Amino acid sequence: MELVVNQKHYRLEVHADRMLLWVLRDDLGLTGSKYGCGEGHCGACTVLIDGAPTRSCVTLANSVAGKPITTIEGLAQNGHLHPLQEAFIQADAMQCGYCTPGMIVSGAGLLKKNPHPTQAEIKEAMEGNVCRCGTYPRIVAAVQMAARTAGGQHA
Amino acid sequence: MLEVERYELFAGPAYHFDLERRDFFKLLGGGLVLFLAFDHPAAAQESGRGGRGQGLPQTISAWLHISELGIVTVFTGKTEVGQNIRTSLAQAVAEELRAPIASITLVMADTGLTPYDMGTFGSRTTPTMAPQLRKMAAAARETLIDLAAEKWKVDRASITVADGRLKYSDQSVSFGELTHGQQLMKTVDEAPVTPANKWTVAGTSVPKTTARDMVTGTHRFTSDLVRPNMLLGRVLRPSAFNAKLASLDAKEAEPIKNVKIVHDGDFVGAVAPDELTLAKAIDALKAEWTADPQHSSQPSSKDLFAYLKSHPEESRQRTTPEQGSVEQGLKSSDFIREATYTVSYIAHTPLEPRAAVAEWTEGKLTVWTGTQVPFGVRSELAEAFSIPESNVRVIVPDTGSGYGGKHSGEVAIEAARLAKSAGQPVKVIWTREEEFTWAYFRPAGVIEVRGGTLKDGRIAAWEFHNYNSGGSGIETPYDVQNKKVEFQASASPLRQGSYRGLAATANHFARESHMDELAAAMGMDPLEFRLKNLKNERLRAVLQAAAAKFEWDKTKSIPTRGFGLACGVEKGGYVATCAEVSISQPDGKVKIERVVTAFECGAIVNPEHLKNQVEGGVIMGIGGAMFEAIEFDDGRILNPHLAKYRVPRFSDIPVLETVLLNRKDLPSAGAGETPIVGLAPAVGNAIFHATGIRIRSLPMVPQGLPNQPQPTA
Incomplete structure (x- = not known):
């Protein structure tokens, strides 16, 4: 099987029943994607597949073989943070930071599809991501900030 | 005063010092090492030094190393769990050392490297650990001045420290140049620290020091x-x-x-x-x-509250002596209200299991x-x-x-x-299901309150019995001559323990709801009623600040929209919360639309992080107030999944406004917990003012309002 993660190609032997999250974390060492519930209900494991936010904890690795996968580790380009990563720092949009990768990947997926989302669109798109520390208003602000600073241009 | 919350009590080990002092330089290299010693046991006790009367062989609470390259490393047993103490403690050290924040590294919570610490809870880091690190850093600064004075053979008073360098006239030297070739070790207990009105690093919104690691996914949990x-x-x-x-x-x-x-x-x-x-x-x-067989009939969440009342643990009762006479106070009262409030078990649900x-x-x-x-x-x-x-x-x-x-x-x-x-x-x-099942829960509880007031709005009697939820925040801050306050632990059907704000959330819910009930009985404005019975200036200040920002005087509840307020003091912080709710008809769905929180915790260390904590407390509070509850039966948790245990999400978030009162003349208190306590009663009061329905159990509206809305009483 071949996985294409952050534009790198990996040849792997992976059991057909294994979820993408654990292959990313344990086989490829990409631990930025987090386990939060294992049922697709918290969003901590979110990655982009073909640009679309996807819960990697309930996605079979086999089912996304060959498709472009972007994890939190792949958002920064040439040492430059993604505008949303910058915005999260600016807006202090985190406390413990455990939900942060999933939040940023979900937000980046949204901005790719909708470069200038309204507040309501942001909340709707990210309803499946839990921040137990309660930094939601700051996350909304960060997505809006990134939309402004990037002028709709997202990798 | 009731004693400290029972689940904060952890026995400390008899001996607290792992590293032999001579090992320090072997481990860290040369330079300067400072140990901070406690000189008075009360402070030691507060920061969790364990001591239970026995003479402690060690009273070292923190240490600091300045390497031969001038790298500053501070060692503390505290844990970073998102409250941003890695940043705020670094601010305290940077302030006193007059060194850039980026030059300071904190080694935290490593029993092989850091001094004993009882734990990170009770909002204690800011009031106890930060002043200690401050003192130690100030002592380090003074030691560096001594070294420079010796090097230059000048009066130490003529030396200044700024940006990690010591200066005299046109000469200047870095920390590393002074510590190079040294193996200097000192134990200090006192040093002149910078007062809050002269802070330049503390008191500012220094960004989270690990933010970049978090947003890139490189931090290793x-x-x-x-x-x-x-x-x-x-x-x-x-x-x-x-x-x-x-x-x-x-x-x-x-x-x-x-x-x-x-x-x-x-x-x-x-x-x-x-x-x-x-x-x-x-x-x-x-x-x-x-x-x-000892647990043959385990109660379920359905009969929880009767069970808690009927299964007291006699050995764990705490009562403050009755003040005045509640009986006499009630006799003299013109209005009397009596009610029972309940809170469910809830789960912390940390996103990292x-x-x-x-x-x-x-x-x-x-x-x-x-x-x-x-x-x-x-x-x-x-x-x-x-x-x-x-x-x-x-x-x-x-x-x-x-x-x-x-x-x-x-x-x-x-x-x-x-x-x-x-x-x-x-x-x-742990899987999420294990986390929901095999950890522990915030205690459930039953609280019975009886209050009496006079025609002019003064409280004449106050009786408050808490079964099982705990003693934090149980005392009323209002002026009452006749009062009786009791806490009685129960044999808890579920494993229970600490939680953000501990029992203060339950006790504030009962007290501030009951205050509202008394005000309603008299037909008095809830804000006016509280202020009439409140002498505490700090609490009055947050209450007035929140009411002003909320424009309380312009609010008027109608069946589809309600306004409520609550206030409280806990762990050295003062909070007032105003809430606006909407009720959709006919389904009875309640949404919190707007929350104004005023908070004061002495001198503010990091305004942005403080605001973030206040917002986080309010949002976490929404869960326990509105819909979070652990359901159980026959020794099993029935809703151990995020799909069945609802936590606050984006769509639950109201417009949040936070007013921070900065009291530079007062020591800084912690802020991780107290802002949570006002949310539930403020929302409950708002629901009452809209609908006339008084909800006395947390969570209040797991399935929307219990009855169809009624006209305001």
């Missing part, structure tokens, strides 16, 4: 750690609480390739190289469990785990494996939150037990 030859492990859970293992059939599990089954008494677990093999092995184990990596090397154990009490977990491990604490090292990576839920070491013990049998390092990450 416990669950992200990997050790050479590490296996993954999991424990087979009993069928219900207190069940005993009757038999185990591992015939199908054992042949699975690369799997090892560990069976030791009631402990059954497995290790495997990957998560799928591990899950298959656990699933293949056939165990029979028998209910513990408990996790641990354990590794044995020649009989010594190292465990990485996310806990708020690393030294307590070290004791648990030493006890579990009958080894001295000196053979156990617990290291806590900055952790994916805790909220009071990560005080215990179960997962550390499980990983260590599996690693011991496997002969290899083992990582255990």
Whole structure:
């Protein structure tokens, strides 16, 4: 099987029943994607597949073989943070930071599809991501900030 | 005063000093090492130094090293769980050392490297640890001045320190140039610290020092750690609480390739190289469990509150002496209200479930785990494996939150037990279901309140009985001549423990709801009623600030929109909360539309992080106020999944406005907990003012309003 993660190609032997999250974390060492519930209900494991936010904890690795996968580790380009990563720092949009990768990947997926989302669109798109520390208003602000600073241009 | 919350009490070990002093330079290299000694036991007790009357051999609470290159490293046993103390403590040190914040590294919560600390809870880091680090850094600064004065042969008073350099006239020297070639060790207990009105680093919104690691996914939480030859492990859970293992059939599990089954008494677990093999092995184990006869009839959440009242633990009762006479006060009252309030068990639901990596090397154990009490977990491990604490090292990576839920070491013990049998390092990450089931909960409770007022609005009598939820925030801040306040612990059907704000959320819900009931009985404005009975200036100030920002005087509740307020004091912080709710008809769905929180906790250390904590407390409070509740029956949790246990999400978030009152003349208090306490009563009061329905149980509206809206009473 071949996985294409952050534009790198990996040849792997992976059991057909294994979820993408654990292959990313344990086989490829990409631990930025987090386990939060294992049922697709918290969003901590979110990655982009073909640009679309996807819960990697309930996605079979086999089912996304060959498709472009972007994890939190792949958002920064040439040492430059993604505008949303910058915005999260600016807006202090985190406390413990455990939900942060999933939040940023979900937000980046949204901005790719909708470069200038309204507040309501942001909340709707990210309803499946839990921040137990309660930094939601700051996350909304960060997505809006990134939309402004990037002028709709997202990798 | 009632004694400290019972679940904050952890016995400290008898001896608290792991590193021999001579080892310091071996470990850290040369330079300057300062130890901070306590000179008075009260402070020691507060910061969790354990001492239970016995003479402590050590009273060192923190140490600081300035290397020969001038790198500053501060060692503290505190844990970072998202409250941003790694940043705020660095601010305190940078301030006193007159050094850039980026030049300071904090080594935190590593029992092999940091001094003993009782744990990170009770909002104690800011009021107790920060002043200690401040003092130590100030002493380091003074020592550096001494070194420079000696080097230049000048009067020390003529030397200034700024930006990590010491200056005299046109000469200047870096910290590293002064500490180079030194092996200087000092124990200090006093040093002149900078008053809050002269702060330049503290008091400003220094960004989270680890923010870049968080947004790039490079920070390694416990669950992200990997050790050479590490296996993954999991424990087979009993069928219900207190069940005993009757038999185990591992015939199908054992042949699975690369799997090892560990069976030791009631402990059954497995290790495997990957998560799928591990899950298959656990699933293949056939165990029979028998209910513990001592727990033959376990209560369910349906009959919880009657059970708590009828199962007191007599030895754990706390009563403050009655002041005046409640009976006389009630006799003289023109209005009397009596009501019972309840709170459910709720789960902390930290997004990072408990996790641990354990590794044995020649009989010594190292465990990485996310806990708020690393030294307590070290004791648990030493006890579990009958080894001295000196053979156990617990290291806590900055952790994916805790909220009071990560005080215990179960997962550390499980990983260590599996690693011991496997002969290899083992990582255990609890599943969300395990986290919901085998951790512990915020205590459920029943609170009975009776209050009486005079025609002019003064409170004449106050009686408050709390069953099981705890003593934090139980005292009323209002002026009452006749009052009686009691706490009675119950035999809790579920394992219960600390939680953000502890019992203060329950006690504030009951008290501030009841205050509203009394005001309504008199037809008095709830704000006016509170102010009339409140002398505490700090509490008055936040109440007035919140009301002004909310424009309380312009609010008028109607059946579809309500306005309520509440206030309180807890852990040295003062909070007032105003809430606006909407009620949609006919479905009775309640939405919190707007919340104004005014908060004062002395001199503000980091305004942006403080605001973030206040917002976080309010949002976490929404869950417990509106819909969070653990349901259980016959020793089983019925809703151990995020799909069934609802936590606040984006759509639940109201417009939040936060007013911070900065009292530079007062010592800084913690802020992680107190802002949560006003939310539930403010919302409950708002619902009442809209609908006339008084909801006296938390959560208030798990399925919307209990009845169709009624006209305002």
